[in-house]
Amino acid sequence: MFDKKRRLFIIMISLIIIVGLIGFTLRDRANLTMVEDFVHDSVGWVQEIVNKPIAFTTGIVNNIKEVRNVYRENQVLKSNLEELRQLKYSNQELTQELEELQEILDKTESDFLQNFDTIQASVTARSKDQWFKQVTINKGTQDGVQPNMAVITGSGMIGKVQTSSPFTSTVLLLNGFDRSNRISVNVDLSDSDNDISGFIVGYDEERELLVLEMNESNSDVEEGQVVFSSGLGGMFPKGLEIGEIKEVQADRYELTTMAYVKPSADLNDLNHVIVIDRAVIPVDAEQEGEESS
Secondary structure, three states: OHHHHHHHHHHHHHHHHHHHHHHHHHOOOOOOOHHHHHHHHHHHHHHHHHHHHHHHHHHHHHHHHHHHHHHHHHHHHHHHHHHHHHHHHHHHHHHHHHHHHHHHHHHHOOOOHHHEEEEEEEEEEEOOOOOOOEEEEOOOHHHOOOOOOEEEOOOOEEEEEEEEOOOOEEEEEHHHOOHHHOEEEEEOOOOOOOOEEEEEEEEEOOOOEEEEEEOOOOOOOOOOOEEEEOOOOOOOOOOOEEEEEEEEEEOOOOOOEEEEEEEOOOOOOOOEEEEEEEEEOOHHHHHHHHHHO
């Protein structure tokens, strides 16, 4: 019995001391006890030691995530940039093709070509053999294409049909012409009523210009004058633009005048062409066609 009372007394005294300590620590004080200072500093040091590696690790993880995000964004931007480049190239090609088709249409509807049968065709292949300088078009004898017909673009003449099969034809370009395939031409003299005649007899590989040989020596031939087909020989229609004179010089014997002509059409970039039948359409046939339509 005595022991129970003693225990109860000790518990009560302990509670009173604890409550007193709690009340003492909760009151507003300017200074902390030594124990509180020690505990407070110890906890601060422990938190600093623990927080530094955590903050360092967190920073590394965040940097890795940021690098990954930047890498993904760069990949997306590169993909978008490549798509934009492809769209730009496609747009340029389509624009160029539309301009070329418009030139072909304007040329076909011109008053000059109204007197001839014209066949529109597309270039499907280019000869790998640079010696012959040929291209293949997708029209043949089934469409009325025959050998030796003139072939032009909206800018000017590019050559002639060399061979023709039912569905395709081979075109010999101007840079493949020689004396066996020469063209009778006239040089347009704006200050004179009479044009100068001559022949395209070849192609100068170094100058990348057509070689024009005049029938006689003539000092009126100058740089900048335009060269047209003369129509003589019955192979090509008269008046097809071939090119512009870039250089003039006399031959070694000074008996004739030699000139170098830049083709009006770009022989290295051919997509759509016009084949011209050298036979003139009779006027009666045109009228009958209009009446029947």
